[in-house]
Amino acid sequence: MQSLQQKASEWSGVDQEDAFSIDEVNLFEKLGLQTFINLSTDFYTRVYDDEEEWFRSIFANSKKEDAIQNQYEFFVQRMGGPPLYSQRKGHPALIGRHRPFPVTHKAAERWLHHMQQALDNTTDIDHDSKTRMLNFFRHTAYFLVAGNDLKSQSQGAPPCKNGTNKPAAE
Numbered sequence: 001m002q003s004l005q006q007k008a009s010e011w012s013g014v015d016q017e018d019a020f021s022i023d024e025v026n027l028f029e030k031l032g033l034q035t036f037i038n039l040s041t042d043f044y045t046r047v048y049d050d051e052e053e054w055f056r057s058i059f060a061n062s063k064k065e066d067a068i069q070n071q072y073e074f075f076v077q078r079m080g081g082p083p084l085y086s087q088r089k090g091h092p093a094l095i096g097r098h099r100p101f102p103v104t105h106k107a108a109e110r111w112l113h114h115m116q117q118a119l120d121n122t123t124d125i126d127h128d129s130k131t132r133m134l135n136f137f138r139h140t141a142y143f144l145v146a147g148n149d150l151k152s153q154s155q156g157a158p159p160c161k162n163g164t165n166k167p168a169a170e
């Protein structure tokens, strides 16, 4: 039986070492709080304006301002900063918190598409930090897809077979 981490590596094409290279540098100290706020604001502006209604609708029950704060506080905490997210909301428990949403391969690719553009548009993020963050995001997105798959199987649906195996982001 493959672990969720193994599935995440296989499906994302990002091995665990690359995914967790965010821990080799303190990205919060390097980039600062405002950069994380800018990144999440840019990301969610793209998500809420997405021309693809099926993707936009996944976020329909969340307020944009709350989604931005949830995301940047989690990123700050995970990338070496103060535990802003957990102080407010407790353990991140990402698989559990994504349980209400259809986190499919297709949704992961759309999420990553917007995040890639948001990273490119956030000028203060240097190339090395961007590569580390993208690998972490890509691996985590597919970790959530693997979690979503377990949920579908427990509801009697066949497991998702589509591994995209795209190479890690540059």
Ligand code: HEM
Binding pocket: 058, 059, 062, 063, 066, 067, 068, 070, 071, 074, 089, 092, 094, 097, 098, 101, 102, 103, 104, 107, 108, 109, 111, 136, 137, 138, 140, 141, 142, 144, 145
């Ligand atoms: C794979 C595709 C993904 C989809 C479709 C998705 C969807 C969502 C949705 C609909 C929400 C609720 C918005 C809110 O109220 O905060 C959410 C929250 C969140 N997502 Fe994702 N997400 C994805 C990937 C990711 C990834 C890769 C990460 C982390 C690297 C992440 C981290 C979070 C966090 C921290 C929250 C806030 C949870 C909470 O406090 O309730 N998500 N996501």
